[in-house]
Amino acid sequence: MATEGRSEAAPARAFYNDPKLRGIFYQIVLLAIVLWLGAEFVINARDNLRAARIATGLGFLDKTAGFSINQTLIPYTESDTYGRVFVVGLLNTLLVAVIGIVLATVLGFLVGIARLSSNWLLQRIAGAYVESIRNLPLLFQILFWYLAVLGALPSPRQSISIFGEVFINNRGLFIPRPIFDAGSEQVAAAFVVGILLSIGVRIWARRRQEATGRQFPVLWTAVALVIASTGLAVIATGFPISFDRPALRGFNFAGGGRVIPEFVALLVALTTYTAAFIAEIVRAGILAVSHGQTEAAYSLGLRPGQTLRLVVIPQALRVIIPPLTSQYLNLTKNSSLAVAIGYPDLFAVFAGTALNQTGQAIEIIGITMAVYLLISLVTSLLMNWYNARIRLVER
Amino acid sequence: MKCVGTMLAITALLGLGASASAQTLSTVKQRGSLICGVTQGLPGFSSPDDRGNWTGLDVDLCRAIAAAIFNDPTKVKFTPLSTKDRFTALQSGEIDVLSRNSTWTLQRDTSLGLNFTGVNYYDGQGFMVRKSLKINSALELNGASVCTQTGTTTELNLADYFRANKMKYEVLALATADETVKAYDGGRCDVFTTDVSQLYAEKLKLTNPSDHIILPEVISKEPLSPVVRHGDDQWFDLVKWVHFAMINAEELGVSSKTIDEALKSDKPDIRRLVGTEGNLGEDLGLTKDWVVRIVKSVGNYGEVFERNVGSGSKLGIARGLNNLWSKGGIQYAPPIR
Numbered sequence: 100m101a102t103e104g105r106s107e108a109a110p111a112r113a114f115y116n117d118p119k120l121r122g123i124f125y126q127i128v129l130l131a132i133v134l135w136l137g138a139e140f141v142i143n144a145r146d147n148l149r150a151a152r153i154a155t156g157l158g159f160l161d162k163t164a165g166f167s168i169n170q171t172l173i174p175y176t177e178s179d180t181y182g183r184v185f186v187v188g189l190l191n192t193l194l195v196a197v198i199g200i201v202l203a204t205v206l207g208f209l210v211g212i213a214r215l216s217s218n219w220l221l222q223r224i225a226g227a228y229v230e231s232i233r234n235l236p237l238l239f240q241i242l243f244w245y246l247a248v249l250g251a252l253p254s255p256r257q258s259i260s261i262f263g264e265v266f267i268n269n270r271g272l273f274i275p276r277p278i279f280d281a282g283s284e285q286v287a288a289a290f291v292v293g294i295l296l297s298i299g300v301r302i303w304a305r306r307r308q309e310a311t312g313r314q315f316p317v318l319w320t321a322v323a324l325v326i327a328s329t330g331l332a333v334i335a336t337g338f339p340i341s342f343d344r345p346a347l348r349g350f351n352f353a354g355g356g357r358v359i360p361e362f363v364a365l366l367v368a369l370t371t372y373t374a375a376f377i378a379e380i381v382r383a384g385i386l387a388v389s390h391g392q393t394e395a396a397y398s399l400g401l402r403p404g405q406t407l408r409l410v411v412i413p414q415a416l417r418v419i420i421p422p423l424t425s426q427y428l429n430l431t432k433n434s435s436l437a438v439a440i441g442y443p444d445l446f447a448v449f450a451g452t453a454l455n456q457t458g459q460a461i462e463i464i465g466i467t468m469a470v471y472l473l474i475s476l477v478t479s480l481l482m483n484w485y486n487a488r489i490r491l492v493e494r
Numbered sequence: 495m496k497c498v499g500t501m502l503a504i505t506a507l508l509g510l511g512a513s514a515s516a517q518t519l520s521t522v523k524q525r526g527s528l529i530c531g532v533t534q535g536l537p538g539f540s541s542p543d544d545r546g547n548w549t550g551l552d553v554d555l556c557r558a559i560a561a562a563i564f565n566d567p568t569k570v571k572f573t574p575l576s577t578k579d580r581f582t583a584l585q586s587g588e589i590d591v592l593s594r595n596s597t598w599t600l601q602r603d604t605s606l607g608l609n610f611t612g613v614n615y616y617d618g619q620g621f622m623v624r625k626s627l628k629i630n631s632a633l634e635l636n637g638a639s640v641c642t643q644t645g646t647t648t649e650l651n652l653a654d655y656f657r658a659n660k661m662k663y664e665v666l667a668l669a670t671a672d673e674t675v676k677a678y679d680g681g682r683c684d685v686f687t688t689d690v691s692q693l694y695a696e697k698l699k700l701t702n703p704s705d706h707i708i709l710p711e712v713i714s715k716e717p718l719s720p721v722v723r724h725g726d727d728q729w730f731d732l733v734k735w736v737h738f739a740m741i742n743a744e745e746l747g748v749s750s751k752t753i754d755e756a757l758k759s760d761k762p763d764i765r766r767l768v769g770t771e772g773n774l775g776e777d778l779g780l781t782k783d784w785v786v787r788i789v790k791s792v793g794n795y796g797e798v799f800e801r802n803v804g805s806g807s808k809l810g811i812a813r814g815l816n817n818l819w820s821k822g823g824i825q826y827a828p829p830i831r
Contacts, residue, residue, distance in 0.1 A: 168667075169665050177657060451669065
């Protein structure tokens, strides 16, 4: 009653006193200022560039680059364009980021679990690892691994040889590269069939376990199935796969596949550094799961490994995923430190060499920033989707 | 390194976005010092000694400009730059002049928005290898790993040379000269390539300098020149003529030792040079006695060369192409008149 009376009695307000209208007005003013600043910046930059007669626009992407890059995932020669340099750099960044994320996750989970282990020695080693690695600057670690790798390895002529097939020296790791001849398609098909069969076995084993409670060694069966089907196909088609073996010719090994030491150093540094943070996230996640869950699992007769895998981790993941996402983003962005050791990532070859050769700072830095932003957004998107999927289903 | 690069790139964005002041000379006078972009340490060209004093051929050019403007060769602030960041720093106005053994090319002169003021060192690209490889010619380098600095003409010449001779190679391009030398010294590369003068300088930094040789081939023309921005012709003229004045002084026999006699000279070309006749310095925005200031505090081109890279230095490089045109070289300056 009283409230109704008050609202009816409220005097008519002037439109400029209406908080809603005011809010809208201020937002429009702010937006106009932002747009004006942006436009002013663009116009000013354009005029100044024109006055200094510095080339502008994206035309440089079609020009011949003229320099060489020592790790390319796609064919690239000196006569290719800056556009191709961009793709080469981007792929090199993605390569180290994706492999780094996978390895850092595995190592991080292992160390995080080890820190909670009841084994005193293991727990202490994991603790020392986390505390030392995460407290040292990453650039320092990258240089350490690079110089350690370079310092410890012999020159090509004194390479470390493993069964005469794999060679390690200060120019990298040289491995035989498979060459697929006619008949390889059947082998590939057999491999896929092996995997499909394994999936079938897994579905059957799960159904049987749900129905009868009896377990089946799915993993070993799957491994055996894949090896058997692929092996049979290889024999049946008469060994269609040959190997291009690396051999010392002149200065370096030629032929075969090669992993450059810059890649190894960067990957090791990024992996160990990020894994130290992931380990802490995993430890926090596991500790966030009530101890009653573990006790309940034990009382059901689950072994410690099963308890961890089937009860604790799935619940811990809810806490782990969001901070884990930011570690993935950090790893990707940190990969731009590659420039310090000459690994040809996007930042080094595009925002470094290409920028210097063309002088088009605004365009190149703009593109590079947009790409890092895009990679980060896609990573977040995937992780958010995964996070939503594993959310605790409340019944 | 990365951070510096990013910072420069961002200041470039902001700098280019803000204002590209045309009046470099008045800015420098107002500030009371010249800001000069140099290397991060290349003996003979620009390197700091143990007390932080910069010396070298490129450094002396900056000192000569400061002497001409302020009558004080110490009024220079040196900004060490990597090859990768140098042009961005100049374009964005971080530095007034880049005196950093940079090669004059058409593309840099035009689309980078730069002006090269005049060659103060004629160089060429060469190769350094370990003696133990027993190699005598660059044509035997097929399959080699080569260390070089990123963002240089060296990187492009290297690609051209190996392509032209149908040889394979692997390049390792690093951001700074120190990292490049370290990688070569550590055995990551068979070959270290850069301008020959630099090879001599960097060789001194290796663990065992006598284990390395510089191959006879010179595969490119590298005319090294100071650089200024487009859009300020007065400043361009000033930097250009400071260099020319030093060459003219050598040609006329005017050195830091003979400058007092030159002031009393009655030869017309010497009188014009030292400002006892005419008013040429003021046309540049300087004073009448600008050349006297330069020669007194820094010396003529020959003195600067010998002191920093020539027989008077650890590098011991012969004058060769860098001798005066009248003595078998190609250093030649337009007349001061």
